[in-house]
Amino acid sequence: MTLLSVGHLKKEYRSKIKNNTVVALADVSFDVEKGEFIAIMGESGSGKSTLLNCIATLDKPTSGNIALNNQNLTQLSEKKLAAFRRDHLGFVFQDFNLLDTMSVADNIYLPLVLAKNTKGKEQKLNSLATQLGIQDLLNKYPYELSGGQKQRVAIGRALVTNPDILLGDEPTGALDSKNSAEILSLFEKYNQQQQTILMVTHSALAASHARRVLFIKDGKVFHQIYRGNRTEQEMLLTINDAMTNILGGIV
Numbered sequence: 001m002t003l004l005s006v007g008h009l010k011k012e013y014r015s016k017i018k019n020n021t022v023v024a025l026a027d028v029s030f031d032v033e034k035g036e037f038i039a040i041m042g043e044s045g046s047g048k049s050t051l052l053n054c055i056a057t058l059d060k061p062t063s064g065n066i067a068l069n070n071q072n073l074t075q076l077s078e079k080k081l082a083a084f085r086r087d088h089l090g091f092v093f094q095d096f097n098l099l100d101t102m103s104v105a106d107n108i109y110l111p112l113v114l115a116k117n118t119k120g121k122e123q124k125l126n127s128l129a130t131q132l133g134i135q136d137l138l139n140k141y142p143y144e145l146s147g148g149q150k151q152r153v154a155i156g157r158a159l160v161t162n163p164d165i166l167l168g169d170e171p172t173g174a175l176d177s178k179n180s181a182e183i184l185s186l187f188e189k190y191n192q193q194q195q196t197i198l199m200v201t202h203s204a205l206a207a208s209h210a211r212r213v214l215f216i217k218d219g220k221v222f223h224q225i226y227r228g229n230r231t232e233q234e235m236l237l238t239i240n241d242a243m244t245n246i247l248g249g250i251v
């Protein structure tokens with residue numbers, strides 16, 4: 001079943017000062033099936049974050065369509081978009097974006113509180129905390145945590161509303177290799193439970209955990225690799241080959 005459909009997406013940024021235009025996305029089209037785990041790769045400036053921000057409804061495309069569950073997001077009002085983000089999307093960022101003035105538990109509760117949907121919140125928190133291995137951190141504050149711990153909390157906050165899709169912008173970008181591996185195996189675990197995930201990354205190693213990798217170049221989807229039956233190691237080699245042969249090795 002198609003969950004997300006991106007059609008002929010174009011995004012131009014106009015510079016008011018220099019009066020020039022940057023085409024961040026020229027013509028991007030792809031579909032995401034429910035339960036997929038997709039990594040988006042491309043060299044710096046290729047438009048990965050722009051694409052993710054348009055899907056996240058944080059940025060407006062110049063033209064084209066984005067539909068989630070057949071609902072066209074490019075036509076929703078600002079007010080409806082805020083509710084849409086809250087109810088349907090989960091976000092994980094490179095720099096965690098936790099609120100330092102709130103405990104770990106309250107950070108995870110926050111999306112439920114904003115949605116006025118706090119029924120059963122303790123049970124949801126406890127279940128996530130067990131899966132994420134953060135039971136002992138719930139009364140701590142984000143500034144007391146390591147990067148890996150912060151990202152596990154951020155995943156809890158992203159998933160507490162059962163979002164249709166989990167969006168990650170370089171979710172392992174600020175982590176060392178051990179913590180990156182832990183976060184990626186959590187992504188894989190949730191994906192095995194049918195959580196749809198779309199993640200932007202520079203890292204071939206991170207992308208090798210995904211089931212499909214899309215390469216963005218010249219503002220378009222230039223190439224894609226399905227993992228199929230490849231092991232992570234085989235997928236990593238395939239991604240590295242693609243980066244060398246197709247993108248010139250500069251992702």
Ligand SMILES: Nc1ncnc2c1ncn2[C@@H]1O[C@H](COP(=O)(O)OP(=O)(O)OP(=O)(O)O)[C@@H](O)[C@H]1O
Pocket residue numbers: 013014022023024042043044045046047048049050051
């Ligand atoms: N708000 C903005 N105003 C003007 N130009 C922008 C803006 N945001 C992005 N751009 C330009 O759009 C292009 C794509 O940027 P984007 O951040 O999406 O790339 P990226 O692939 O995520 O890069 P990186 O990997 O370095 O984060 C770049 O040329 C960038 O300079």
